[in-house]
Amino acid sequence: MQVASPRRFGLINWIGLWNLYLKEVRRFLNVFTQTVAAPVVTTLLFLAIFSLALGRAVETVNGTAFATFLAPGLIIMAMAQNAFANTSSSIVISKIQGNIVDVLMPPISAGEFVAAYVLGGVTRGVLVGLVTGLGMSAFVELPFAHPGFILFHAVSSSMMLALLGMLGGIWSEKFDHIAAVTNFVITPFSFLSGTFYSISRLPEPFYSAAYFNPFFYMIDGFRFGFIGQSDANPLLGLAVMTGVNVALWLVAWRMTARGYKLKA
Amino acid sequence: MIEAPRKYGILNQMGVTTFIRRELAREWRFFRYTVFGPALQAAxxxxxxxxxAGDKMITFDEIGFLEFLIPGMMMSAAMQKAFESGAFSLMDDKLSGQIGDFLSAPFNAFEWLLSYTVSTFVVSALTALTVWGALCLFGTVVIPQNPLLLLGFFAAASIAFTAFGILSAIISDKWDSLxxxxxxxxxxxxxLSGSFFPLNALPGEWQIALLFNPIFYMIDGFRYAMTGYQDNPPELGMLVAWFTAIIMWVAAFICLKRGYRIKS
Structure with missing residues (x-):
């Protein structure tokens, strides 16, 4: 009788990683209208409301037409919120339903676990951003001053929020907890960190505090990619986003490796 | 001894009050979201x-920007709440099968819809009040100029959106579609119906489109009752608002009475 030997893999379980990633992507594509189409429509509505309500009062921001200034901010905000929603909801639902064991049992290491979830979140963030951007380009003139910055910030911001979503999802024990984090942390930060205005409009101490807010660098850097103008030095933005992502990866990896609130 | 069936007149008052209490108890369980969600978003x-906009804040004729916004945000939050309150409840009852409990009770479609109408009115009025409270924190306190007119517009909006919510829940088979x-x-x-901007912020052809939108008359009328600012004469607004409310209500009533997609 022949017994099938266990599958072997090297340092990284590529098949496991790929399948967990596919599961994450299919999870949101399955409810495409809610996870992609809905945020796109909501973001376009925001563009309409804010340009109509503020268009006459704020014609330009530092020489850029208001709508052109606003559009990149709204795109990155949608990307951030959806990258966060993807990882956080996936983990909380799996924990509550109990099917998280299906991911904890197989030979998938903590690093592979984090990578698969985060890449799933990044995929949703980038997809939402892409569709929103396409939709907006029908109404707003969008220059592409520095495409490299657009790409870097699109990926690094989605990654940052996907990681935050993982941390939030692992920490939450109920839907209430993650809903509270979304409503009281993620939404205010993504609203008030420069999506709608240049931070030079902020009074002190909020102006100085903005320089310690990674959400600000995410929005500012992404917008710089489009309009070529920024509040902070764009190179500083690259450094901050890289640093924050590395730190968050380490925390997420450590939490998963220890099984914090994942393994009893 | 066998008890005789309970007797009641034209309206099953006990049924109606019980159903209203049940709906309000249901909302009370989620009051954190009901109260803080819309208030936080408005803030x-x-x-x-x-x-x-800051110092360049435009005033719409004789009233300030916030004064203009406050009634609009109260109404849009209340309308969404009126929709959700009835629709989510009916949807939940439909999918969980609880709906059989009141279809088999001596409780007719009129009493049923009346109960929804009353309970959502209470909930949406509370929502509008919390939004008002949150916005007062910004330093502009708007006191209604004409409370009677205010109530008239608010009730029409609440009834129209409750009926719209009930109709939506009736024709939806899944949460996704709702x-x-x-x-x-x-x-x-x-x-997009004038909660955030006045009629003349829109380009010409869109202004005409807005004039065919009954929701615009509800918001505009409510704003007039609160601040005295108007885009339309309030008499016309009241007529359009109540006409819409009655049509929607009757449509919902007919669907409930026939058991369309409810009784198989």
């Missing part, structure tokens, strides 16, 4: 508007 919007109606139909209708 964020107000903060963003003020920060983005939330699609909320995102793709309700939100654009509510947010």
């Amino acid at each position: 964020l919007f107000a903060a963003v508007f003020l920060l983005a 939330s699609a109606k909320e995102v793709f139909i309700l939100a654009p209708l509510v947010l």
